[in-house]
Amino acid sequence: MTDISAFLTGLASSLPAAALRDVAPHYLAEPRGRWDGHACAIVAPATTEEAALALRLASDAGVPVIPYGGGTGLVGGQVANGGPAPLLISLERMTRIREVYPDENVMIVEAGAILSDVHDAAEKVQRLFPLSIAAKGSARIGGLLATNAGGVNVLRYGNARDLCLGLEAVMPDGSIWHGLKRLRKDNTGYDLRNLLVGSEGTLGLITAASLKLAPKPAGEGTALMVVDGPGAALKLLALARDHMGEGVSAFELMHREGLSFLAETMPQVRQPWDDAPEWFVLIDVGLARGLDPAGALETLFEAAFDAGLTSDGMIAQSEGQRQEFWNIRESIPEANRHIGAISSHDVSLPLGEIAGFVAQAPAALAKIGAFRINCFGHLGDGNLHYNVFPVPGRSRADHDDQRDAIKGCVHDLVDAMGGSVSAEHGIGRLKVGDLERYGDPAKLAAMRAIKTALDPKGIMNPGAVLRG
Structure with missing residues (x-):
C-alpha cells in the first residue's frame, strides 16, 4: 500500500517551496462541469529537472500522476474522478x-x-x-x-x-x-x-x-458566404481551392442555430445578418505578396454565385471587420456552454459523407425526443461539432436519462459512415467506452502493449484513453 504521508514528505523535502501548490478547486474542474477531480498534491515545477524529480518520486511510491496544462480539455483527461488521489503536475511555471x-x-x-x-x-x-x-x-x-x-x-x-x-x-x-x-x-x-x-x-x-x-501571409482576407447546405459548402470549398490553392487557410461551416444561441446568450456579439440564413461558411485566405485577398474572394464569390453555390455574402473590408467575422465563429462554443448541451460530439467524417450525415442525424435523434441541434465545424478537414441541446424552457438536466442514447445515436451513425467519434478533442475519460466500442481490436491491443512497455506501473494518467 502506498504511504501517501511519506510521499508527501518526500516531495516537500526534495522540491523548492515555490514548486508546491495548494490543492485549489480550479485544478480539479473541467470546462463542461461533468466531473470534479481530486489530488493528493499539486506540483508546479520551474524546470524539467524538477518535473523529473517529482515524477521519479511518484514512480517509486506508486502514486498516479496527471499532467496538467491549461485545463481546457473537453473530454476529462485532466481530472481524476476516482481511484487513488493522484499527484497533479502543472506546467504553469514552465512558460519560457x-x-x-x-x-x-x-x-x-x-x-x-x-x-x-x-x-x-x-x-x-x-x-x-x-x-x-x-x-x-x-x-x-x-x-x-x-x-x-x-x-x-x-x-x-x-x-x-x-x-x-x-x-x-x-x-x-x-x-x-x-x-x-x-x-x-x-x-x-x-x-x-x-x-x-x-x-x-x-x-x-x-x-x-x-x-x-x-x-506570415502578405495579405489576409475573410468572407462569409451563404450556402444551401453542407453539400453546397463542400463544392464551394473545392472551387475556392481551385482558385487559390493552399491559400485557403480556414473554411468553417456554421448554422443558424449558432447565431440564435449568440443572440440569446451573448447579444454583444455583432450579428452579420438581420435575417440569418440557415447555413453559411466563413472562408479565410492568406496569400503571397502581390496578390489581393479581397479581390480573390470577390472573384470566388462571383464564380460561386454563377455556379449556384452561394446566394449572398460579405467580404471583410478592414481588419476590424475581419475580426468581427472571426469573433462570430469563436464565440459560438461559449454560447453553447451558456445554453448547456445535453450531449456534445466532436466527430469527423469522409468529406463525401458529411451531407448525408447532417441530413440523417436529426431524424434519428427525433426518435429519442425533441431537441435543438447546433452543427458547426472545420468543414475542410471533415470535423463537425454536432451538439444536441434542450428545447426552450427545458434544461440539459431534464435529459440526463437520455444522454447516453443521444451519444450512441450520433456515434453509431458516424461509425457506420466510416468516421471517427473523436476528431480533435481526444479520448480522455469521457470517451474510453467509445474507443472500446468503435476502435479496431488490433489497434487497441497494440496501444495496451505500448502503455505497458513505457509505463509498467500504470501511473501516468490512469483511466484516460485506456481503461485502468
Missing part, C-alpha cells in the same frame, strides 16, 4: 520561449507556454505559428500537443502533430528524453515524438517542444 530561429522557421518553447504568447513571439520575428483554437488565451502548448489539438487552420497547416519537430519529455520512471531536435528529417528508429503527441499524458510528461513556424 527558449529559442527562436526565424530563418529555420523553428521555435523552442516550454510546455507551459500559453498559445497566444507563442503567437505573439512568432509575430515578433514576422512569423506565424498556425495552430489556433478558441481557448488560445489559456491553453498551453504541452496540453495541445498531448491531445494533438486541431483548430481552425488544420486545412492548410495540419494538426498539432504536424507542427511539432521535436520534444523534451519526462518518462514515467522519471528519466528525461532529450528530443528537442530542429530536424525535418530524422529516420533513426521508432518515432517517440509522434507516440507522445496525442497520448494525452498516458505515456509521459511533455516539458518542451520544437515547433514549426510558417511565413
